[in-house]
Amino acid sequence: MFVKSYPEVTADPGVRRQVLSDSPDLMVVAFRFLEEGTEGKLHNHPHIQSTYVESGRFRFTIDDDDFDVGPGDSFIIPSNAVHGCLCLEPGTLIDTFTPRRDDFL
Template sequence: MSSSRLRVFPEVDAGNGVERRVLADSPELMVVEFRFPEGGAGALHHHPHVQSTYVKSGRFAFTVGEETFEIGPGDSFVIPSNAVHGCRALAAGVLIDTFTPRRDDFL
């Protein structure tokens, strides 16, 4: 890979004890790492992007629409466009989220 194409993004405070770092992006796709302390939360929200979430580590209670479920390492799922969703870390952990198209608000 050409070093001119490699972008390094800073870690930013995403609120509620959560740290966010963009890992890679293009106009069509974005990969983002979220680090949660135990009890850290991603507030209920929605956006027009389709999102997939992969649990790298930790344990989370996740709500998507009217459904709440518990997920752990190796689990993954897709959140449809505009679905209300959020999570709470039951144990400290890391989520890897992908968004299509890119979340320009994260840049």
């Protein structure tokens, strides 16, 4: 078994990102939101994304849909959908991307 270790980096103010594992077709990334009110700014990308809420509470926007999520919730963000989130309670999101997000390496 081959295990790589990736550093934790600042993604946005109050948000830390760490790649947990990757291959050309798949990537798993932890996003740690350190403070209430911190934002994952609206953006889009060609990757399909799955998000799992490990801890904390968040308000997500995907295109024109807003919804709140908490521990144990998960959902899919389609390719090129405009999305972002507001941290309601500090916590961690585990995001999976297909294919891999080379811009995170």
